Amino acid sequence: MDLTLKGRTYVVMGVANKRSIAWGIAQALDKAGARLIFTYNNERFREPVEKLAETLEGKESLFYPCDVTSDEEIAATFAKIKEDAGVIHGLAHCIAFAKKDELDGDYMNTTRDGFLLAQNISAYSLTAVLKEAKSLMTDGGSVVTMTYLGGERVVKNYNVMGVAKASLDASVKYLANDLGKDNIRVNGISAGPVRTLSAKGIAEFNSVLKVIEEKAPLRRSISPEDVGNTALFLFSDLAKNITGETIHVDAGFNIIS
Numbered sequence: 001m002d003l004t005l006k007g008r009t010y011v012v013m014g015v016a017n018k019r020s021i022a023w024g025i026a027q028a029l030d031k032a033g034a035r036l037i038f039t040y041n042n043e044r045f046r047e048p049v050e051k052l053a054e055t056l057e058g059k060e061s062l063f064y065p066c067d068v069t070s071d072e073e074i075a076a077t078f079a080k081i082k083e084d085a086g087v088i089h090g091l092a093h094c095i096a097f098a099k100k101d102e103l104d105g106d107y108m109n110t111t112r113d114g115f116l117l118a119q120n121i122s123a124y125s126l127t128a129v130l131k132e133a134k135s136l137m138t139d140g141g142s143v144v145t146m147t148y149l150g151g152e153r154v155v156k157n158y159n160v161m162g163v164a165k166a167s168l169d170a171s172v173k174y175l176a177n178d179l180g181k182d183n184i185r186v187n188g189i190s191a192g193p194v195r196t197l198s199a200k201g202i203a204e205f206n207s208v209l210k211v212i213e214e215k216a217p218l219r220r221s222i223s224p225e226d227v228g229n230t231a232l233f234l235f236s237d238l239a240k241n242i243t244g245e246t247i248h249v250d251a252g253f254n255i256i257s
């Protein structure tokens with residue numbers, strides 16, 4: 001029983017650039033010997049992701065477009081992955097979006113469109129992806145998605161994304177229940193603030209990062225590598241009886257008021 005993923009294949013969804021949490025996860029899985037399959041939202045991301053993948057130890061990475069708002073595209077992408085790779089052993093879902101102007105000010109300003117968009121991309125997409133991906137996990141599997149404290153309690157400005165993360169957190173549990181009989185585990189990682197491309201969409205992000213470094217029990221911020229290491233554990237056999245769980249990788253910030 002160990003942390004090696006040699007001979008296993010994982011899908012990593014949501015690498016945008018070298019600062020992405022998804023890239024931290026990819027690097028950890030690569031170091032553990034996994035073969036990686038990357039999906040990206042649109043062609044704009046294909047080249048940067050392929051360039052990053054060239055720096056990995058593993059040289060058999062595969063790349064596919066996947067706009068998670070399209071059921072047809074998800075089905076087509078996983079059909080191609082099934083054709084090209086056959087079996088996958090897990091999937092990292094690092095995808096979320098909300099309108100920038102709804103990540104600032106009063107939550108009450110959320111529009112019906114903005115609410116549904118955030119739910120569609122940041123929460124339902126995990127269910128939509130697993131509908132297609134589960135049939136490729138014939139050896140069982142492990143699924144990890146990214147969540148945040150703002151879905152458990154009010155974090156200023158996180159607003160509509162917090163409600164979407166609450167929806168994602170509940171989805172993790174219902175999906176874990178449905179997929180347990182197929183020996184597929186579903187867990188969340190609740191990461192502390194990381195300075196990513198996505199974080200740029202949140203008002204006053206920098207001040208939240210500063211508060212963490214001053215108030216978190218461990219008095220420091222976290223890195224994509226920290227998240228990658230926890231994801232590696234959740235994908236490994238060491239976590240074989242953990243499902244429906246969310247692990248906070250946030251220097252302990254979630255335990256304080």
Ligand SMILES: CCCCCCc1ccc(Oc2ccc(Oc3cccc(O)n3)cc2)c(O)c1
Nearest residue numbers: 096097098100148156157158193198199201208
């Ligand atoms: C006020 C909260 C500070 C800590 C936020 C930590 C965090 C950082 C980034 C997170 O991921 C996203 C992903 C998409 C997203 O929506 C965006 C991002 C950029 C532009 C845009 O129009 N929408 C907002 C946050 C996330 O879910 C949580």
